[in-house]
Amino acid sequence: MHRRSKQKEAILRILRETTSHPTADWIYEQVRKEIPTVSLGTVYRNLKTMKEQGVILEMEFSGNLSRFDGNSDNHHHFRCDNCGRVFDIDEPVDNELDERVATSTGFLVSYHRLEFRGLCIDCQH
């Protein structure tokens, strides 16, 4: 079914080694340092596959380009409106919220995403 390849493994490792929520292109540049012949298409293909398998998280809510997160646990993000960097926030996830919304709407709520916006420390001056 799923085969291993050094490209796929490099992509996942690089994603897990950083906390910077990189874009596909950034990941491509990093992979290229160890596999110079890798193609951008391969990076996109693997990111898409891993996202569908729940191995990684695609952050669809962070601006123009998609960003990826090697940690697929449910956690929150802070995005700086000035420099665009994304940080993990360890505020606990409130699952009661999902239940309240499920009750009031009749929808089946599986999870929620929380994104804080503002200015990071570096950009407040």
Next chain:
Amino acid sequence: MHRRSKQKEAILRILRETTSHPTADWIYEQVRKEIPTVSLGTVYRNLKTMKEQGVILEMEFSGNLSRFDGNSDNHHHFRCDNCGRVFDIDEPVDNELDERVATSTGFLVSYHRLEFRGLCIDCQH
């Protein structure tokens, strides 16, 4: 400074008349019904301007295409993972959350966005 045009007024009116959080292209199609010569570029230009002025909200977190919201008050959204529709959720906004995160991170937190995911009523069967 800012002049009026029937294109701009039509775009804003259409956006305010719907609760469907449309894409730029959907808005373009609607505007075209009353102004057949309108161009997609004009729709994008005006959406961008209104977004910068805070008149409308761009929902950057809803999938591949941007979606727009004629209601710029702070409120939450539910996105159906099956049909992709976006609904407003009237769960109250918790401003304490922003303060907690500000305290623990040192960031300046101006607001947060909350997006629920799951299946809407129509897609549960």
Next chain:
DNA sequence: TTAGGTGCAAAACCTTTGCCATCCC
């Protein structure tokens, strides 16, 4: 052996932009 993965390049998509005509104020 062979289904799945890769590289490459083209295509597809969404969004922005330059240029010139047109319209408001």
Next chain:
DNA sequence: GGGATGGCAAAGGTTTTGCACCTAA
């Protein structure tokens, strides 16, 4: 009149895809 706005089309940038070749199982 003169700056703001629009129409058109081309450019830009990101993501997807078709195809021939390669490779892990």
